[in-house]
Amino acid sequence: MPLRLSSLSNFPKPLYLWNLMIRDSTNDGLFTETLKIYSxxxxxxxxxxxxxxxxxxxxxxxxASIRDGSLLHGRVLRVGFGGDVFVQTALIDMxxxxxxIVSARHVFDEMSVRSVVSWNAMxxxxxxxxxxxxxxxxxxEMWxxxxxxxxxxxxxxxxxxxNLTTSKNHLFQGLSVHCCLIKLGLQFCETSLANSLMSMYIHFSLIDExxxxxxxxxxxxxxxxxxxxGGYVKVERATEAFRIFNQMQRQSTGIDSVVFLNLTSGCIQLGDLHLASSIHSLILKSGCDEQESIENMLVTMYAKCGDLTSARRVFDMVTEKSILLWTSMIGGYKGSGHPVEALDLFRRLLRTDIKPNEITLATILSACADLGALSMGQEIEEYILLHMLEFDLRIQTSLIHMYSKCGxxxxxxxxxxSVVDKDLALWASMINSYAIHGMGxxxxGLFHRMLSSEDLMPDAIVYTSILxxxxxxxxxxxxxxxxxxxxKDFGIDPTVEHYTCLVDLLxxxxxxxxxxxxxxGMPLKAQAQAWxxxxxxxxIHGSIELGELAATKLSELGTGSSGNYVLMANLYTSLGKWKEAHNTRKLITSEGMVKECGWSQVEISGRFHMFSAGDQSYLQLVNIYRTLEELNCTLLEASYTTEAVTVNSDL
Incomplete structure (x- = not known):
């Protein structure tokens, strides 16, 4: 039975008993108690x-108590143990x-005798x-x-x-260390060393090595x-991660929460709902389902796999919900194209005692941007100012995006x-805002201002906005x-987005x-998006021959969609080729595709009203058509030469 301070409080204790109590509390991880016993x-x-x-x-x-550590260092020097190699090594570590680090090196330099452990500590x-x-x-020097x-x-x-940045110089040094291990015959002397070597290669995305x-x-x-x-998941080769996991199960190796976090990330990459459900079953069997990090990942996993019902079920089953879980569910709704549900859940969050954090607010502002919900976005900005969160750059970037998308x-x-210390994401957000408003x-101008006034290098995202x-x-x-x-100037290789912007520009x-x-002249992967x-x-320009070529290429590359067929049909229609247009539209049905109807949405007094093509169920539809007729008459009476508003009975 471990000794405790209270068990020996009624009589003087020799040093060996104090040492036993200190050893037991330290081994049990009761570090604060260790300090109390020593005191x-x-x-x-x-x-x-x-x-x-x-x-x-x-x-x-x-x-990490530097105060207690410094006091103990002084005590050590006073009682004459300042030159003990074991104590000095522990001081370096502390x-x-x-x-x-300067104090650690000072202790190291004062050591008259050093062991391998001392060198390792420094x-x-x-x-x-x-x-x-x-x-x-x-x-x-040690060598x-x-x-x-x-x-x-x-x-x-x-x-x-x-833990360092993934520069070529750091990679070269890491490879040199691996060569030393081979030369010394240490490469596989301990599993922990092999694990560290794997982690180093994975850090540099060298998964095959x-x-x-x-x-x-x-x-x-x-x-x-x-x-x-985790390495396979990091480089987005999730299929191989699951292959390794199957091998791991055959070895009867125990599974912990870290494995499940990696596997749920793999499910998110693959978007495979069946696989996600299987992993969830394993998590339930292992008893890891009540860990906060697992709960968050499960919600995100189901949302990314298109099953918001299961995501919400996981969310609702958690009794003590953290802000991370709320944010995961709100983000799941937003990322799956359900911004209204995201806003509803955010309003419910505000009625609890839990306060949204910076990530929550950035996420909900993005949902407001998707909806064009300016009034709600303004209310959230008031909340941000009230709670003095306006200095967070993620929030400021999301505010710029929201106001821009809301017009x-x-x-x-x-x-x-208003932001003093702007980061690259903030500049990119404002440049993109000008871009989507046609303010080229x-x-x-803002791009050149960034280059001249800030110590920032543009990235691929900034160049996408510029193009x-x-x-x-x-x-x-x-x-x-x-x-x-x-x-040429920044060494940024063009991505699919850059090529697509260039084709759209031309x-x-x-x-x-x-x-x-x-x-x-593009890579094949980029061509699939550019056609x-x-x-x-x-x-737009009425070129049937090139349009047919584009449609053929899209079909060959397996990227044919109902939207592309509609574009081709509209091209035929604009040139009076009704038969060809009819045949093209028939392909949508014959190939099992579904054409999504057009829709629009407007916010009035905090409520969202959605209109879709062919929908006659809206209560105010008669009044809307009457107002459109009045607008047409007003335009005609004013002798406008522009085309009057067209009343489309299929609205």
Whole structure:
């Protein structure tokens, strides 16, 4: 039975009993109690030894208490244990875990005798932060002085590279470490080292190299399986992640929540509802379903797989809902094209004691943008100001997007200009706002202002907005110039979105031959997306021959949709080819496609009214038609030469 402070409070205690209590509380993870026991021991005037102080310093490190650690360091020096190698090593570890790297190095430099563990402690300290160069220098120095690095040394270094940015230089250094492991024969001496090596490769998205390491490990641990499964999910190869998981099950290896988090992420990538249900069943059997992180992922998984009913069922079954769970469900509705339900759930959230966080507010603002719900967006902005959340850049970016999509470009600009320290996402949001409003020159001007006034490099998203702005404003020469400079000046490879914008730009101004040449010079994956805007351009400019070519290509690439057939039929109709138009529309039915009816939506006094083509059920329909007739008469009486409003009985 472990000893506790209360069990020996009525008589003096020798040092070994204090040490037993300190050891037991530390081993049990009761680090605050360890400090209390040591404090009582000090009050009795009992000095610790080389067994006591490392344990108490470990407790300080675990709770990151630099105050207690510094006081203990002073005590150690006063009682004469400042030169003990075990105590000094524990001090290095304590200071590093309290982010006092200078103090840790000071202790290390004062050591007259060092062990491999001491070197490892200091190297590990550097590896916890952005000091990998210092860690490598120390590793070389250790080697020169005759200390052989252990597997723990390399575990720390590989973990350090796994936390750094994915630059080519860092990758080269990580590969060099792997070469050292092979040379020293340490590559597979411990499973933990192999796991760290896999994590390093996965960090740099080199999943095949990580898999080679995995295959060579004989004694695979749960962490080994989890690491490689997570790696496949990270590089969006979820099918192979499930293949590895099946192997893991055949090995009768235990499953933990980390595995399930990776698998639910894999289901989200694949969008496979049947697979998602199977994973949910395994989670229920394992008893992990009540963990908060699992609950959140289950809601997101079902929403991404198109089953909002199951997502809501999971949400409703949770008694104590966290803000993360609320946000997951709201985001599920928003991401699945149900912004009204997202707003309803947000209103319900506001009636609880739980406060929405920055991610919740950014998500619901995006839902307002999808709905064009300006009044609701303004109410949310008032809530943001009331709770002093207006300085969060994610919220500001979402506000700009919301005001822009709701038609208030002036208000979007006001929000943008009010932000002092703008990040790239904020600039991109405002540039995109100008783009969708057809304000090409303003978008380009803001782009150059960003380049000249901020230490920011544009990314692929910014260039998509710039090309979109040029397309909507007919700025052909500017669009071609920015498309070329994207790669030349900033090393950004064109994506499908960039190619599509370029084709749309050329098509809008009637340069169909140049647009066709552009498509034919694209990668095949990009072509599949670019033929649709090209077909639309052919419809606008009445080019049947090129339109038929685009329709054929779309069919060959397997991207035929009812919308594309409608575009082709409209092209025939515009040129009086009624028979061809009729035959094209018949293909929609014969190939089992469904044409979605057109619809529109308007917000009036906080309520949303939806109208769809052919729907005669709306209560105010008679009044709407009467108002349209009155508008037509007014326009005709005013002698407007523009075409009057057309009353469509199929509205």
């Amino acid at each position: 009582s021991m000090a009050r009795y005037g009992v000095h610790g030894n080389s067994f006591t102080y490392p344990l108490v310093l470990k407790a300080c490190a675990k709770i 200071y590093s875990k309290c982010f006092q 190297i590990s300290a550097y590896c916890r932060g952005p000091w990998m160069d210092e860690a490598m220098i120390l590793l070389k 020169v002085l005759g200390f052989d690095p252990s597997s723990s040394t390399f575990v720390s270094i590989l973990s350090g590279y796994s 990580a898999c080679q390491v995995f295959d060579m490990v004989d004694d695979k641990s749960l962490i080994s399986w989890t690491t490689i499964i 208030s470009i002036k208000k979007a600009r006001e929000v943008f200009e 020159k303003e978008a380009i 979109l702005a040029c397309s909507h404003s007919g700025l052909v020469e500017d669009g071609l110039k920015y498309f070329k400079s994207m790669k 098509g809008r101004v009637g340069q169909l031959d140049l647009a066709l040449d552009t498509i034919q 649709a805007p090209f077909l639309n351009a052919c419809r």
